[in-house]
Amino acid sequence: MxxxxxxxxxxxxxxxxxxxxxxxxxxxxxxxxxxxxxxxxxxxxxxxxxxxxxxxxxxxxxxxxxxxxxxxxxxxxxxxxxxxxxxxxxxxxxxxxxxxxxxxxxxxxxxxxxxxxxxxxxxxxEIDEADFYVGSYSIGDRTRAFLKVQDGCDYKCTYCTIPLARGISRSDTMENVLQNAKEISEKGIKEIVLTGVNIGDYGKGEFGNKKHEHTFLDLVTELDKVKGIERLRISSIEPNLLKNDTIDLVSKSRAFVPHFHIPLQSGSNTILKKMKRRYMRELYVDRVAKVREVMPHACIGVDVIVGFPGETDEHFLETYNFLNELDISYLHVFTYSERDNTEAAEMDGVVPKKVRSKRSKMLRGLSVKKRRAFYENQLGTKRTVLFEGENKAGYIHGFTENYVKVKAPWNPELVNTLHDVELTKIDEDGLVRFEFLSVSVN
Incomplete structure (x- = not known):
């Protein structure tokens, strides 16, 4: 058959x-x-x-x-x-x-x-029946895998449908995460990206209860010991859950790379309160300062939403200026869109679509500027690059540990290998050129 x-x-x-x-x-x-x-x-x-x-x-x-x-x-x-x-x-x-x-x-x-x-x-x-956990990991290419460690969210951000779509916060067992990580490393994959809805909340709901059996710090500490994994990357973590202990561990880690993606959503405390975020901008400044203190070369990415109900020109400029002055590396800009069954969809002060679009464009322009400044700051430094598997118009691309995207003429032998390089110049397409310092790290 x-x-x-x-x-x-x-x-x-x-x-x-x-x-x-x-x-x-x-x-x-x-x-x-x-x-x-x-x-x-x-x-x-x-x-x-x-x-x-x-x-x-x-x-x-x-x-x-x-x-x-x-x-x-x-x-x-x-x-x-x-x-x-x-x-x-x-x-x-x-x-x-x-x-x-x-x-x-x-x-x-x-x-x-x-x-x-x-x-x-x-x-x-009914979404409150989604109270069990299914572990997952993806192997889309030979270079990196996404490893799910947590699902669901207990936060009540006023714009978000994820708790309605994925249910309460719950976690994989430590044993299962480590087993999945070993399976991934045995397949010859060099990098694992930890993923979830709210991964800093890891440990809650393990074994079906609300008590934290383990913390996120416990998880990263144990994962760092798994043999065969060259690189571990934290995908996105809430600023209020990114603790000093975790930042310190990453700075001294064998495998965790100096790259953080920390959602901000707004640089205005007024808007953060309307969004029901669990921090104010002052905490965000503190988190960025802590990362910079122990890892000056780290890459810091930021999520930001424009056009949230009630966001005036003043609030937006507050966000723009806040981000402009902050020592971050790039932005992910989301234009607010109404979602059924969310508090924000019922709020007054709807921002016209044209205005949302204009604000989004301004922040995307700022992101280009920030990324360029970050890349320029990295020129002359020695980094390790993991090369990807795709031939893009005659070039192979790769990422340094601190998420600088590099390019070189296509060479299939480089696929899924790590090399020590010195970053030398930024090409006209914004990607970075380099010189090899070693034949091969791996």
Whole structure:
């Protein structure tokens, strides 16, 4: 009997990519062959995201893409948007199955019959039933893997649907995370990126309770000891959960790299309060100063939202000036978009879309300036580069431990290897050139 083919499309964050990978491995274990989404498959699985407006709109386009490859194929929608708006996705022409937060990991149990449905079938729990944990890690390329250590969130930020889409904060057991890390290292992957919804909250909900069995510091301390992992990177951590102990550990660590991504969202305390963030800007300044004190060369990335309800020109300029003066390396800029069932969607002071767009453009311009200054500051320094696996227009790209993106003429022998280099100049495309200092580190 011919083996069935399955294809996956992932929208959204690193966490989604790690979960898609795990679900794909389940399919392989059940006797399916995984193919590229552009190829003809029997089943297309779309892992959805609800964070950006575009992710919602793109869903229909992706369904059409699947139907174009095979109009008889079975199409399943899973993930955050599937949990928040299951019926909306089920109503999209061509969708056969919609699975919510707890059901997505059991998708193969729902596939007894792959015949097309007249209407999308929905299996979606009440989100407070999402109280168990499924560990995941992604191996999309040979260079790095995303390792999920935590899921869900107990924070009540007024703009965010993630607690509605993913449920309460809960964590993987230490034993399981370390086992997954070992499995990844045994596959020859050099870098692991720790991922989750709110990873600084790690330890809560371990073994199904609210007591912290272990802390985030315990986790990074143990992971640092896992043999075979060359690099560990923390994906994103709330400023109020990024403690001095963790920063100190990273600064002295064997494997953790000097790169932090710390969400700010606004440089105005007035707006931070409206967002129900758990810190004020003064704490953020303190966290950046601590990182700089022990790792002057560290890369610090910042998330920021523009156009939140009630954000006046003055509030925005407060954010702009705050970020301009802060010693950070780049920004991820999000334009606020209304989300159903969030407090912010009911707030007064709606910022016109044009104004949101203009503010977003200003901050993206600032990000370019910040990244350039950071790269210039790194010229003449000696770093270690991990090379990626793709030939992009005749060049191979790689990242230093502190997240400077470099380029060199394509050489397949460099793929997934680490090399000591000296950063020499910034190319016209903004990437950094270098000279090799060693034949090979690894």
């Amino acid at each position: 011919e083996r069935k083919k399955v294809a996956f499309y992932t929208l959204g964050c690193k966490l989604n990519f790690s979960e898609t990978s795990t679900i794909a491995r389940n399919f392989t274990n059940e006797g399916f062959d995984r193919v590229d989404f552009s190829e003809k498959a029997d089943i297309y699985v779309i892992n959805t995201c609800s964070v950006t407006e575009n992710a919602d709109k793109r869903f229909k386009t992706i369904v059409k893409q699947a139907q174009k490859a095979n109009e008889e194929a079975f199409v399943a929608a899973i993930g955050c948007y599937a949990q928040l708006k299951p019926q909306e996705l089920a109503d999209v022409d061509g969708v056969d199955l919609v699975l919510g937060a707890t059901e997505k990991f059991k998708i193969t149990d729902y596939l007894n019959d792959l015949s097309k449905n007249d209407l999308g079938e929905v299996h979606s729990c």
